[in-house]
Amino acid sequence: MMSNKxxxxxxxxxxxxxxxxxxxxxxxxxTLLLSLPIASERGVSISPMQAAFTxxxxxxxxGLTVVDTANSFSLFGEVVILCLIQIGGLxxxxxxxxxxxxxxxxxxxxxxxxxxxxxxxxxxxxxxxxVLRFMLIVFAVEFLGAVILSIQFIPRFGVSKGIYYGxxxxxxxxxxxxxxxxxxxxxxxxxxHAPLVLIPVTLLIITGGLxxxxxxxxxxxxxQHKKLQxxxxxxxxxxxxxxxxxxxxxxxxxxxNPNTLAGQDATIPSKLLNAWFQSTTSxxxxxxxxxxxxxxxxxxxxxxxxxxxxxxxxxxxGGIKTSTLFVILVLLRSVFKGTGDVNAFKRRLPxxxxxxxxxxxLISLVLLSFGAILMSFFEEGRGHGFLxxxxxxxxxxxxxxxxxxxxxxxxxGSKIWLMLLMYFGRVGPLTMMLSFSNRHANQLTGIRYAEDxxxxx
Numbered sequence: 001m002m003s004n005k006x007x008x009x010x011x012x013x014x015x016x017x018x019x020x021x022x023x024x025x026x027x028x029x030x031t032l033l034l035s036l037p038i039a040s041e042r043g044v045s046i047s048p049m050q051a052a053f054t055x056x057x058x059x060x061x062x063g064l065t066v067v068d069t070a071n072s073f074s075l076f077g078e079v080v081i082l083c084l085i086q087i088g089g090l091x092x093x094x095x096x097x098x099x100x101x102x103x104x105x106x107x108x109x110x111x112x113x114x115x116x117x118x119x120x121x122x123x124x125x126x127x128x129x130x131v132l133r134f135m136l137i138v139f140a141v142e143f144l145g146a147v148i149l150s151i152q153f154i155p156r157f158g159v160s161k162g163i164y165y166g167x168x169x170x171x172x173x174x175x176x177x178x179x180x181x182x183x184x185x186x187x188x189x190x191x192x193h194a195p196l197v198l199i200p201v202t203l204l205i206i207t208g209g210l211x212x213x214x215x216x217x218x219x220x221x222x223x224q225h226k227k228l229q230x231x232x233x234x235x236x237x238x239x240x241x242x243x244x245x246x247x248x249x250x251x252x253x254x255x256x257n258p259n260t261l262a263g264q265d266a267t268i269p270s271k272l273l274n275a276w277f278q279s280t281t282s283x284x285x286x287x288x289x290x291x292x293x294x295x296x297x298x299x300x301x302x303x304x305x306x307x308x309x310x311x312x313x314x315x316x317x318g319g320i321k322t323s324t325l326f327v328i329l330v331l332l333r334s335v336f337k338g339t340g341d342v343n344a345f346k347r348r349l350p351x352x353x354x355x356x357x358x359x360x361x362l363i364s365l366v367l368l369s370f371g372a373i374l375m376s377f378f379e380e381g382r383g384h385g386f387l388x389x390x391x392x393x394x395x396x397x398x399x400x401x402x403x404x405x406x407x408x409x410x411x412x413g414s415k416i417w418l419m420l421l422m423y424f425g426r427v428g429p430l431t432m433m434l435s436f437s438n439r440h441a442n443q444l445t446g447i448r449y450a451e452d453x454x455x456x457x
Contacts (some may be wrong), residue, residue, distance in 0.1 A: 020427050023059060023088070027423070030055030030084045039077035046072060049415070053407075056419045058084035060426035061316055063178025063286030063401020064392075066408045066415060070183035081179060082168055088426065089175025089208065089316040090138060134212040137219070138174070145170035145204045152197050173204035176317040178286020178401030187288045188277075192263060193270045201287060202280040206243070209284055209311030210235055230347055231323065235312045238322035242309065246279025247272070249302055254278075259294035282306040284317030286401020293404040297387060300404060304391050307398040308368070318399030318425045320364050327357040363429040368393060371417055378413040396421040 033039060034051040046054075046067065053066045054073075058081045067073075073081065150166030157165055165181060172179045180187050191197040207215060214232045221227040228236075251272060254261040261271045274289050281287050282303045295303065310319010326344070331354055334342045342349045368390070375389045388404045395402045396418040407418065 023423065023427055026084065026087060027052070027055050027059045030059055030080065033080045034073070034077055036076075039073060039080060041072060041074050044072050046077075049412070053415060053419055054081065055084060056422050057401070058177065058179065059088035060399050060422040061085055061089045061175045061177040061318075062396060062399040062422045062426075063172075064396060064403060064407045064418060064422070065179070068183055069179055070181040078168070078181065082171060085175050085177045085179060086171055089171075089177065090135070130213075130216070133216060137212070137215055141204070141207055142170050142174050145174060145200055148200045149197065152194065169201070170204060173201045173285065173287065174208040174316065176205055176208050176284045176286070176311060176315075176399070178281070180287065186291065187286075189289055189291070192274060192289050193265065193267075195269075195273055198273055198277050198289060201285075202277055205280050205285040205287075206239065208316040210239060211312040211315035213314055214312060230345055231313075233345055234323050234326045238326050239312065242283060242306065242322065243276070243279055246282060246302070246306055247276045250278045250299060251275040253296055253299045253302075257294070257296060260290045260299075263290065278303070279306070282400070282402065283309060284311045284319055284398060284400050286395075288402060292391075292402050293388075295404070300387055300391055303402065304387075304394045307391075307394045307400045307402065308364070310398045310400075318397070320361055320398075320429075324357050324360055327354060328361060331357075360429050364397065367421065367424065367429075368397060371397075371421060374417060375410075375414050378411045378417070382409075382411065384410070392418065393421060397425045399425045 031048070031052040034046060034055055035048055039051075040046045050067050050072075053064075054069075056062075057064050069078065069081065146163075146167045148166075149170055150163045153165045154162030156162065168179075168181055171177075178187075182188070182190065188197065188201065210218075213229075214235045217229050217232040218236075225233075251261070254275065255271060256262050261274050277287075277289050283306050292300075292303070308319060309325050310321055311317020312322045327342070327349065330344045330349070331342050334340075342354055371393045372386070372390050375393060376386060379389060384405055391402070391404050392407065392410070392414075394400070399422060407415070410418070
């Protein structure tokens with residue numbers, strides 16, 4: 001007898017869900033590995049919360065820490081953190097694809113779709129080939145950065161330690177992670193007057209923050225401006241503008257601050273260098289060349305804005321992204337000019353893109369606002385100013401890693417919220433929203449309502 005019961009085909013997880021769960025799985029694995037006794041220095045006890053926070057910060061390439069990385073974790077623990085940074089920075093699907101190719105395994109259509117979503121590529125054609133090309137570029141840039149930094153570190157720390165430090169900080173910089181092994185010295189503060197350290201680090205940060213597709217496009221058509229993709233033009237213009245404006249702003253506001261730019265033995269070149277470094281690292285890296293808690297209030301707010309903007313799409317950085325800010329600016333221009341289209345570089349931007357941009361901006365802004373209120377309750381009576389709370393929160397959401405008060409000094413409730421923000425920021429607002437949605441339930445029913453109007457402004 002045949003059953004009349006309807007059969008329900010099990011639906012596969014959407015690419016958005018796979019990406020979100022994939023990052024979560026890596027964080028859990030990292031937490032387990034960092035909780036092992038072999039991962040901590042002798043005599044140091046790492047709590048499950050500290051291990052989880054460090055793993056989340058590493059996978060989400062943030063750099064916020066609740067324990068001193070150099071003095072708390074053993075060599076094994078540091079290597080685990082470095083691997084988490086590399087996987088988190090490049091995306092676990094890129095890593096998985098490379099492993100499959102090297103082992104001569106077949107890349108399924110589903111995996112190609114996941115790669116397409118991870119890297120924000122325009123189509124599925126040539127996805128695997130593009131991934132391998134990107135990986136080659138990444139490792140070449142990191143290798144070059146490691147060599148340059150090792151040359152600077154070897155005279156100070158010895159050959160083996162200098163090379164290890166060069167490799168660790170080159171990967172951390174390119175992945176925009178901000179983890180360092182200098183302990184109580186305070187990130188790159190001891191290199192405040194060392195251009196051959198600060199400049200290579202900023203170049204690694206910028207390259208990683210441009211996005212894989214942009215770097216590849218620049219390599220292919222760098223001297224042929226007309227052949228560059230629209231996305232590449234937008235990212236390059238916005239990145240250059242933000243770096244320049246940030247440098248000028250920090251130079252003007254912190255020029256005479258003895259605790260930041262005008263430190264001991266400060267010269268005009270070193271002041272300009274550190275203003276440039278602050279402008280670069282604020283957008284998503286997390287390294288610092290002076291104590292962020294000593295910034296003037298206006299500079300803290302400007303740093304918060306730069307962190308909120310972040311890097312570019314399909315890069316190792318976070319934030320709402322440079323292209324999002326660009327679309328908002330050209331949208332405002334179209335409103336002021338009274339034009340119906342949103343145009344950029346003699347191209348018309350589609351309405352669905354504008355809607356997506358506004359959604360990403362509003363979701364991030366709501367999260368930041370809600371979290372600031374939430375953290376103000378958690379930190380009541382603990383001596384943290386409201387701007388410091390917003391600064392810390394923006395740093396987590398944009399996966400930057402800068403802190404004015406030290407993340408370890410915040411309450412347990414705030415740390416858990418910061419972990420959630422790091423995860424949300426790395427996966428991305430849009431991917432997170434799609435992972436919770438039911439696309440099949442939201443398909444069009446064929447009904448279109450009558451158009452009407454409301455007053456705004």
